[in-house]
Amino acid sequence: MKIALIAHDEKKDDMINFAISYKHILKEHALFATGTTGQRIAEATGLDVHRFNSGPLGGDQQIGAKISENEMDLVIFFKDPLTAQPHEPDISALMRLCDVYQIPLVTNLAGAEVMIRALEAGFFHWRDVIDA
Known part of the structure; x- marks a missing residue:
């Protein structure tokens, strides 16, 4: 599966801890991330992470493009609900694309x-049904 990992600044430590905790599952999948988040995940875990631009510099839009091209299967986005984001329209567009293209x-x-436990257990077959 192709998994996008995104985290706002105040949630990056949570994302790093998540990636460390679930490295054994994540290593079986193609990982994509926005700039700094991807760099920190790769440094902390040794996992191969394809990095896009940072969110405010278009990374959210790059992931959205992958979704619209049927090249992303899951988005894990640790949002900070307490801090205004200058690129909020990009975030909203990314979330809308997930809804339009049925991307969890x-x-x-x-x-x-x-979600990661469901993935590990093999309960993530929705793409097989859609693609059939």
Whole structure:
């Protein structure tokens, strides 16, 4: 599966800890991330992470383009709900594309843990049904 990992500044440590905790699952998948988040994940885990630009510099839009081209399967986006983001329209567009193209999107640690455990258990076959 192709998994996008995104985290706002105040949530980057949570994303790094998540990636470390679930490295054994993530290593089986193609990982993509926005700039600094991807760099920090790669440094902390040794995982291969394709890095796009940072979110404010177009990284969210680059991931959105991959979604629209059917080249992304899951988005894990640790959003900071307490801080205004200068690129909020890009974030909204990314979330809208997930809805349009039926791409699962989780926006917090609890949702990410449920999704990654479902992925590990093999309960993630929705793409097989759509592609059939």
